[in-house]
Amino acid sequence: MTLGGILPNAQSFPHVGENLGILNIAVLVVILYNNVRILKREGETDMNKDLTTGKPASVLLRFTLPMLLSVAFQQLYNIADSVIAGKFAGEDALAAVGASYPVTMIFMAVAFGMNIGISVVISQLFGAKDFKEMKTAAYTGFISVAVLGVVLTVVGTVLCEPILRMLGTPENIMEDTALYLAIYIWGLLFLFIYNISSGVFTSLGDSKTPLWFLIASSVGNIVLDAVFVIVFHWGVGGVAWATFLAQGVASACAFWAVLRRLKSIETKEKPALFSGAMLRRISIVAIPSILQQSFVSVGNLCIQGLVNGFGSSAIAGYSAGVKLNTFATTSLTALNNSVSSFTGQNIGAGKMERVRSGFKAGLVISFAVALVFMGAYVFCGENLLLLFMNSTSAEAIEIGKKFLLIVSLCYLFLALKLAADGVLRGAGAMVYFMITTFLDLILRVVLAFILVHPFGITGIWLSWPFGWVISSTLSLAFYLLGVWDPLKKKA
Helix, strand or coil: CCHHHHCCCCCCCCCHHHHHHHHHHHHHHHHHHHHHHHHHHHCHHHHCCCCCCCCHHHHHHHHHHHHHHHHHHHHHHHHHHHHHHHHHCCHHHHHHHHHHHHHHHHHHHHHHHHHHHHHHHHHHHHHCCCHHHHHHHHHHHHHHHHHHHHHHHHHHHHHHHHHHHHCCCCHHHHHHHHHHHHHHHCCHHHHHHHHHHHHHHHHCCCCCHHHHHHHHHHHHHHHHHHHHHHHCCCCHHHHHHHHHHHHHHHHHHHHHHHHHHHHHCCCCCCCCCCCHHHHHHHHHHHHHHHHHHHHHHHHHHHHHHHHHCCCHHHHHHHHHHHHHHHHHHHHHHHHHHHHHHHHHHHHHCCCHHHHHHHHHHHHHHHHHHHHHHHHHHHHHHHHHHCCCCCCCCHHHHHHHHHHHHHHHCCHHHHHHHHHHHHHHHHCCCHHHHHHHHHHHHHHHHHHHHHHHHHHCHHHHHHHHHHHHHHHHHHHHHHHHHCCCCHHHHHC
16 A cells, blocks of 8 residues: 555545644643653652662552553553444444454564663663663663664555455455554554653653653544544544654654753763664563564464454454453553563662562552453453443454453463563573463464364463463462572573
């Protein structure tokens, strides 16, 4: 699909330069202004939290809560696309957004992997009080993802439609799916810059500032979704443009705030803007994380291909169900990221016992969050699915309900896995982290292809619990063996 094919014409998009950004920018500017006032009142450096002191449980809880709120708004951001598409553009529009989701997750995997690589390195340098190298790591990360973002935008634009056809996307939703994906790809640079900015803040122990930007971006996205789809009737294209604009403004504001924050941290020597040695250090963590997430995304593509064979109603039901499931899994992943930052800073400071206390506290918090989502999806799954669809989509609702029931019953195992993985990642023990993740992925994909024949689409859903149970057991074993502890490695 060419760029010309994704741009609305003048008649369907009146006063684009004026109407597009005003609502979104206004919200973001207000939030940003408020954040700047807070920075000035409290002192910018005071917002960089040292996670190596204080009671681990309370420190981790205070650090985690803003991240959980960030996830809530992030998922509100994502869910709004599907809700408005399904409610106001129809079941096929919901299916189109859902069919593109596994492809978008491949690009998210790259952003997430770079986020992890940079976060681990910066948190360790911050814990060791090596601020000059910490700044170099941040600058190197931004330059690297900018180049990577441009390259992937070109590659993604060329390959998006062939990938959708390879997955067997139904013809009745192909055009809308390709349209949504093409617009999404043109916003990749925004996605990468924002994720790195968020990673820098959390590495410095500041989980509040990213929350401000996510709130602003989420509100802006929802407002633009409503205007473009409900008022202007742009359908799936309107949903995509809303996401593009919200991400773009949030990315620019977050990047500016990061540069301010780094500038406020004093160093005796001027840090380098780019370092090949630092890029290699980041890559040691980032590349395994990218590969891990990419393989997960490829696995999701395989599963999406299986689901596509059951028709657009199945795709719509799965789309709604997987959005809700992603809300739960990303909330638990936020806890995982908190444990990673906590682990990285304390390992950098040589405080191994605090790492163990942080894991226990993170596990308790993770279990509590998992139980909340489990209860919501088991007892209120159908009502939540009706947010995405009308009651006339009975088949899609039934499919989504069964998916949610099966996966949510195993959230406690997922919580255990992610808490242990948080320690492994924060310590840079990426080999062990990848082993558990790949095992989960392989089991999920292989079992989905095996179980789909005797059990139909339900067999695909059953593959999730098997992967989580086995991989969580292995992650816990690696944690208990102490593969993350530098002192044990030297012994």
